[in-house]
Amino acid sequence: MPQLEQVEFFISQLFWLGVFFVILFLVLTYLTLPKIRAFLNKREEFVQSHISKQDELIKKAEQLLENYEAKLNEAKNQANKIVNEAKESAMVESEKLVRATEEKIQNEIKQTEERVSQEKNLALSELNSQLKESASNFISKITNFDKDNIKI
Amino acid sequence: MAKGESPLKQFEVQPIIDINLFGFDVSFTNSALWMTITTLFIIGFFTLPFLKSSKTNSIEDLYPSRLQVASELGFNFINSLINDTIGKEGKKYFPLVFALFMFILFGNLFGMIPYSFTFTSHIIVTLALALGVFIFVTVLGFIKHGIKFFGFFVIPGLPIYMLPLLIPIEVISYLSRPISLSVRLFANMLAGHTLLKVFAGFVSALGFFGILPLVFIIALTGLEILIAFLQAYVFAILTCLYINDALHLH
Numbered sequence: 001m002p003q004l005e006q007v008e009f010f011i012s013q014l015f016w017l018g019v020f021f022v023i024l025f026l027v028l029t030y031l032t033l034p035k036i037r038a039f040l041n042k043r044e045e046f047v048q049s050h051i052s053k054q055d056e057l058i059k060k061a062e063q064l065l066e067n068y069e070a071k072l073n074e075a076k077n078q079a080n081k082i083v084n085e086a087k088e089s090a091m092v093e094s095e096k097l098v099r100a101t102e103e104k105i106q107n108e109i110k111q112t113e114e115r116v117s118q119e120k121n122l123a124l125s126e127l128n129s130q131l132k133e134s135a136s137n138f139i140s141k142i143t144n145f146d147k148d149n150i151k152i
Numbered sequence: 153m154a155k156g157e158s159p160l161k162q163f164e165v166q167p168i169i170d171i172n173l174f175g176f177d178v179s180f181t182n183s184a185l186w187m188t189i190t191t192l193f194i195i196g197f198f199t200l201p202f203l204k205s206s207k208t209n210s211i212e213d214l215y216p217s218r219l220q221v222a223s224e225l226g227f228n229f230i231n232s233l234i235n236d237t238i239g240k241e242g243k244k245y246f247p248l249v250f251a252l253f254m255f256i257l258f259g260n261l262f263g264m265i266p267y268s269f270t271f272t273s274h275i276i277v278t279l280a281l282a283l284g285v286f287i288f289v290t291v292l293g294f295i296k297h298g299i300k301f302f303g304f305f306v307i308p309g310l311p312i313y314m315l316p317l318l319i320p321i322e323v324i325s326y327l328s329r330p331i332s333l334s335v336r337l338f339a340n341m342l343a344g345h346t347l348l349k350v351f352a353g354f355v356s357a358l359g360f361f362g363i364l365p366l367v368f369i370i371a372l373t374g375l376e377i378l379i380a381f382l383q384a385y386v387f388a389i390l391t392c393l394y395i396n397d398a399l400h401l402h
Contacts, residue, residue, distance in 0.1 A: 001160055002161075003338070004275070009179070009181060011178060016181070016184035020188060020190070020191040021191075029251075040224070040227070042214065
């Protein structure tokens, strides 16, 4: 096995292993790894700052939504109020109209009734006088009395 | 692979440039070459996507490119691994675990390239890495807890008469950590690559029917890539657990 037979190269292998491993270690320690770490930290910071910015924006958006909803509710309430008021006033108005119409109709009925009763009375009194006349005519014819002298 | 060559030939270290330093032979070998490639690749892969200058804070600059997403994936993987095993204190040890994981992972993965060299299949390399982790963890334990670190070998809530038996067991299991850590990685790499080479030898030996071992090799390559990830992961997570042990004892 060359690994155990080539003893003459042991020192050479150890020497170059030491040289290159130390070079690798030093370059990684003082150049490469700090560079990588700095870069990763920078990116992490960038991402974090954007995340916090995003949180702020979300909060703002939520506030805006709240405001919007509050305003919407207010407007709805106002609209309801207006509608209710309009309804009430319309009811009052219509009631008034109905009452006025009813009164008018009542008046007309009363007037008509009065006229009818007047005409009835007139007709009755006419009928009465006619009856009286015809009765006096009848009696005068029977009794030969002057009809003007007959009193019924 | 030529006929008659051993399947272990792929593990041979070959010097590319002969270097002699203070009397020691530190030749630049194919092993060192692949360590170079691995190191440069890791540095490039994880650094280049983040080099773009982004002074402004616009979203285009923070939007990752495709390569960057891949790098971030590796970064976040080790990050969550450390968070899960060590917790918040683990941040200090992030570069170590990251370097270990990536070095082993890409060492394993580049080893899967034909004609390349897998330096993680060499016990001396894995043992050096594991011993490094072991020594680091032990020193860390003594720095954090001083002499109390020896309390690590005493399992709380155990009757006293059991201690003479269990303390040696604990000490041995502690000392065998670097061995198990290094041999696990080394043996996995060695076995996988040897198996691939053995079946590759069958492909040429069987002629037309060589298609069967070829299909097997393709499946095995997929498995080896999985093992490359798995062993790097095991090495990293065990390192994390050892660090956690040293920080919190029991």
